[in-house]
Amino acid sequence: MRIRSRRFVAALAVTTSVALGATACGGTTKDSAGDDGGSSTTAGKADPHAATKKGLTVGFLPKQVNNPYFSTADKGGRAAVEELGSTFKEVGTSSGTDTSGQVSYVNTLTQQQVDAIAVSAQDPGALCTALKQAMKNGIAVVTYDSDTKPGCRNAFVSQASAEDLGRTEVQLLAEQIGYKGEIAILSAAQTATNQNTWIDYMREELKDPKYKDIKLVKTAYGNDDAQQSFQQTQGLLQEHPNLKGIISPTTVGIKAAAQYLSGSKYKGKVKLTGLGTPNDMRKYVKNGTVEAFELWDPAKLGDLAARTAVALASGQITGKEGETFKAGTTTFTIGKDGVVNLGKPTVFNAKNIDSFSF
The missing domain is CATH 3.40.50.2300 (Response regulator)
Structure with a gap:
């Protein structure tokens, strides 16, 4: 009682x-x-x-x-x-x-x-x-x-299965960059349980020999804040000029990253995927900034x-x-x-x- x-x-x-x-x-x-x-x-x-x-x-x-x-x-x-x-x-x-x-x-x-x-x-x-x-x-x-x-x-x-989410985000990006190049992750907070679990599976997936030419160079944190995530995206590209792709397993992060990329010289050159909502990402898919991303309802x-x-x-x-x-x-x-x-x-x-x- x-x-x-x-x-x-x-x-x-x-x-x-x-x-x-x-x-x-x-x-x-x-x-x-x-x-x-x-x-x-x-x-x-x-x-x-x-x-x-x-x-x-x-x-x-x-x-x-x-x-x-x-x-x-x-x-x-x-x-x-x-x-x-x-x-x-x-x-x-x-x-x-x-x-x-x-x-x-x-x-x-x-x-x-x-x-x-x-x-x-x-x-x-x-x-x-x-x-x-x-x-x-x-x-x-x-x-x-x-x-x-x-x-x-x-x-x-x-x-969804944490393993499915982590691994499929790597798979999506790998296809887009031709299984070759430097990549980064733009996460939410460093303590976010779901983000960290997915990232662990991303790292596991990257151990597969088919990703031998892909290098994860950094994991950045935007704290699920649009401005911070925008700035972190800018910082990643300044720090790693040869970056080929970004995975952002957060709806706030992927939208902010897409916003930055769409107005920069990196549009269409640096691939972006992760977890986003169709309403947030529709314009960036249609203008060629983003090829594909995923989420549940x-x-x-x-x-x-x-x-x-x-x-x-x-x-x-x-x-x-x-x-x-x-x-x-x-x-x-x-x-x-x-x-x-x-x-x-x-x-x-x-x-x-x-x-x-x-």
């Missing part, structure tokens, strides 16, 4: 103060971050035949509230939550690197006694103390887009995160590997460490980009 006493609120206030103080120190220890083991689960066993509860409150905490990508994802989440007969609530920071702000919002949602929290984590460990407190008080916790350590949530809704990601959160709060799943649940018309199976994969990414190019409007 959810604790609703004044004693609980007072105790939580102390926890909030400690968590914020620890985050402000600029580091997360292993003890404060939680263990790296399997995902935490809600109390009791899953009942796949349990009725879907109505009247729940599901709080969404995106990585950045003014980011068009997360706006689209959270609209999908809102639609799903309301379709299921519950209440959607979005909170969050305007910065993609404000981890202390995310901690504060998690604690606020816990104080408000929501039934589930769906969060895109800015850091894998910084939110752990707050999220574990939420789970202790009966709140289902789902991460989406960017994960925490597995022990700090019930399930992670992944936009963020609205579908938000939809699945919402349905996973409601399934957890309804007791239909606990986050254990092998459990199945129905989200809309599709049945999903929870994988290792509580991971639920949305599906394969879509490649966008001049032939198909006008078929998409997100």
Whole structure:
């Protein structure tokens, strides 16, 4: 049962103060971050035949509230939550690197006694103390887009297989540069869990002998800020004049890089790929700056995160590997460490980009 006493609120206030103080120190220890083991689960066993509860409150905490990508994802989440007969609530920071702000919002949602929290984590460990407190008080916790350590949530809704995303971005760029030349990566924040996982798989893919003539010369960070990403792109090209291609696995980064390239002497000469939205990238595909890039449908990601959160709060799943649940018309199976994969990414190019409007 959810604790609703004044004693609980007072105790939580102390926890909030400690968590914020620890985050402000600029580091997360292993003890404060939680263990790296399997995902935490809600109390009791899953009942796949349990009725879907109505009247729940599901709080969404995106990585950045003014980011068009997360706006689209959270609209999908809102639609799903309301379709299921519950209440959607979005909170969050305007910065993609404000981890202390995310901690504060998690604690606020816990104080408000929501039934589930769906969060895109800015850091894998910084939110752990707050999220574990939420789970202790009966709140289902789902991460989406960017994960925490597995022990700090019930399930992670992944936009696609991390390995697929990392490897396919290298494959796309390699084809465009003829499997030869210097390349760079323009990422978001250095602590972004999803970005770092994809980059690890990019590096693994580059070990294949067929990429022997491709050299990764630098990984730069634009912190999911358009101006910083624009400047980082400019800096990469000044520092590496022989650069042949850039991979930017962030929607803010790839758009900013395309903006710079389209107005420079490098347009058409330095290839750019990564993860972007059709609406952001359409003009750059049509003017020849970008040949192809990829992404999943963020609205579908938000939809699945919402349905996973409601399934957890309804007791239909606990986050254990092998459990199945129905989200809309599709049945999903929870994988290792509580991971639920949305599906394969879509490649966008001049032939198909006008078929998409997100």
